[in-house]
Amino acid sequence: MTKDIVIHWFRQDLRLLDNPAFMLAAVRGRVLPIYILDDDNAGDHAMGAASRCWLHHSLKSLNESMNGTLSVYKGNPLDILKKIIAIHDVKAVHWNRCYEPWSMVRDKTIKENLNASGIEVQSTNGSLLWEPWEIKKDDGTPYKVFTPFYRNGCLQDRFPREPLPVPANVEYFQDIDGSLSVDQIQLLPDTGWDKKFEPFWTMGEAGAQLRFQLFIDEGLSQYKDGRNLPSKPYVSRLSAHLHFGEISPNQLWYEVKNLGDNKNIDHFCSELGWREFSYSQLYHNPDLPTKNLQKKFDTFPWLEDQILLDAWKNGQTGVPMVDAGMRELWQSGYMHNRVRMIVGSFLIKNLRQHWHHGERWFWDTLVDADLANNSASWQWIAGCGADAAPYFRIFNPVKQGQKFDSEGKYVRQFIPEISSLPDKYLFNPWEAPEHILKSSGIKLGVDYPKPVIDLKDSRNAALEAFQSLKQDIS
Numbered sequence: 001m002t003k004d005i006v007i008h009w010f011r012q013d014l015r016l017l018d019n020p021a022f023m024l025a026a027v028r029g030r031v032l033p034i035y036i037l038d039d040d041n042a043g044d045h046a047m048g049a050a051s052r053c054w055l056h057h058s059l060k061s062l063n064e065s066m067n068g069t070l071s072v073y074k075g076n077p078l079d080i081l082k083k084i085i086a087i088h089d090v091k092a093v094h095w096n097r098c099y100e101p102w103s104m105v106r107d108k109t110i111k112e113n114l115n116a117s118g119i120e121v122q123s124t125n126g127s128l129l130w131e132p133w134e135i136k137k138d139d140g141t142p143y144k145v146f147t148p149f150y151r152n153g154c155l156q157d158r159f160p161r162e163p164l165p166v167p168a169n170v171e172y173f174q175d176i177d178g179s180l181s182v183d184q185i186q187l188l189p190d191t192g193w194d195k196k197f198e199p200f201w202t203m204g205e206a207g208a209q210l211r212f213q214l215f216i217d218e219g220l221s222q223y224k225d226g227r228n229l230p231s232k233p234y235v236s237r238l239s240a241h242l243h244f245g246e247i248s249p250n251q252l253w254y255e256v257k258n259l260g261d262n263k264n265i266d267h268f269c270s271e272l273g274w275r276e277f278s279y280s281q282l283y284h285n286p287d288l289p290t291k292n293l294q295k296k297f298d299t300f301p302w303l304e305d306q307i308l309l310d311a312w313k314n315g316q317t318g319v320p321m322v323d324a325g326m327r328e329l330w331q332s333g334y335m336h337n338r339v340r341m342i343v344g345s346f347l348i349k350n351l352r353q354h355w356h357h358g359e360r361w362f363w364d365t366l367v368d369a370d371l372a373n374n375s376a377s378w379q380w381i382a383g384c385g386a387d388a389a390p391y392f393r394i395f396n397p398v399k400q401g402q403k404f405d406s407e408g409k410y411v412r413q414f415i416p417e418i419s420s421l422p423d424k425y426l427f428n429p430w431e432a433p434e435h436i437l438k439s440s441g442i443k444l445g446v447d448y449p450k451p452v453i454d455l456k457d458s459r460n461a462a463l464e465a466f467q468s469l470k471q472d473i474s
Helices: 020-028 039-045 049-065 077-088 101-116 146-154 205-218 220-226 239-243 249-257 263-284 295-299 306-313 320-332 337-350 355-365 371-382 397-404 409-414 434-439 455-473
Strands: 005-010 030-037 071-074 092-096 120-124
Touching (some): 005 020, 020 030, 020 092, 049 205, 049 355, 077 101, 146 263, 205 220, 205 239, 205 249, 220 263, 249 263, 306 337, 320 355, 320 409, 337 355, 337 371, 337 397, 337 455
Parallel strands (some): 005 092, 030 071
16 A cells, blocks of 8 residues: 655754654655745745755755755745645655744744645654743743743753654655756856855755764863863854754753763753754744844944944954954854954944844855844844843953963964064054064054954944933933
8 A cells, every 4th residue: 555645844853853743744755855945925034045054954965865855846835745745645744843943934824724635734843852831930931031941941840852763664755846946046146156164064964964963072171161262162153953853952962961060060950941042032023033022222322433434344443353253254154152252242232233233144144144143143142032131241252362372373363464463462553562563574554454443432333322321211
């Protein structure tokens, strides 16, 4: 007897290991695996350029792992699904849930429409350790502070789902005539801009597993303190793999927990908890990407200065720790987490540019651009989000560099034009005596920019702006 054809719709779960919806589809019948590029429903939150490059390679990898049976489409998912179902007499559709507000609205409409047509639809959680609607305070309201969210909400008698194996003996079915190839949905830029950061990554499920093992071998034992050092291999660099679902948070959680119990493992798991907290914020505040959670910031006196903004984007502010981070981003599609806080604080507080500008730039240039994490993180840095760093906490990029890049390896890697400066002036070249600059072969304003602002003056101006805000609302 021929088994029913069942669609598994891949979205942010581009893997076979620990994929709940894929497992259910494989048990249910012959699996028609599909991916749909949906820019129409995404609107302003359609994937940025760096994410699209990652997606291209991840889909290629996924297709290879299924012996070339992945069917790829571009357009409105409801129309595409209805067409596939009609042609191939599909009986059921399975997917793992996405949590972006626009995708939740879309998926609800699709499920209702297909159910009304007699098609079985089942959605599961393949992206988060806990559903965002499950973690609430005793009074039924969402948590606004991370520590009680994680310690009292997530960890209180709630264990994440244990990882699933890859389904055995999957029978695949392919929409040979109706689907496109990965190349045909045109995710890569015509300019070849993506080529520069391909060497930094191995995209796809196999690459994610390798990256995780490398982190366990080289980074986990130093994670709690070492994760602040941008030149050291102590961060996981799993964020893009997690966003695209090439590896599950459940696998990460259980594999590190099985290694023991120490401060590094606990801190890594708490970082997974921060990811969950970001998704909780987005779920309960669908306008998180655009509106301040703390409404008092709606009247904050931001500046509008395209020249300053462009200098920040291009890594040409004249402040080495900031510029190194922005150049790492442009070259690799990634930025070390400590440095993200430094460049974010500089943009929002020293340059006093609206956090929206940072959120949009990161959305387009990060390979790990994730709506929940990106939005929540920028609001955290700006001081207007949930459990946010206060606005008056302003990172000093010189002191941050001296503390966390004490040997200057990170700055010298991404700003080679000042690499000959002695450590004493590497993070503040504008304070170097002229003879030091000359002996290092550096002319400020020619070889490397002079600072676009004065750190002390801009800090004081930011604090004055914040003080005026407090007076306005009093």
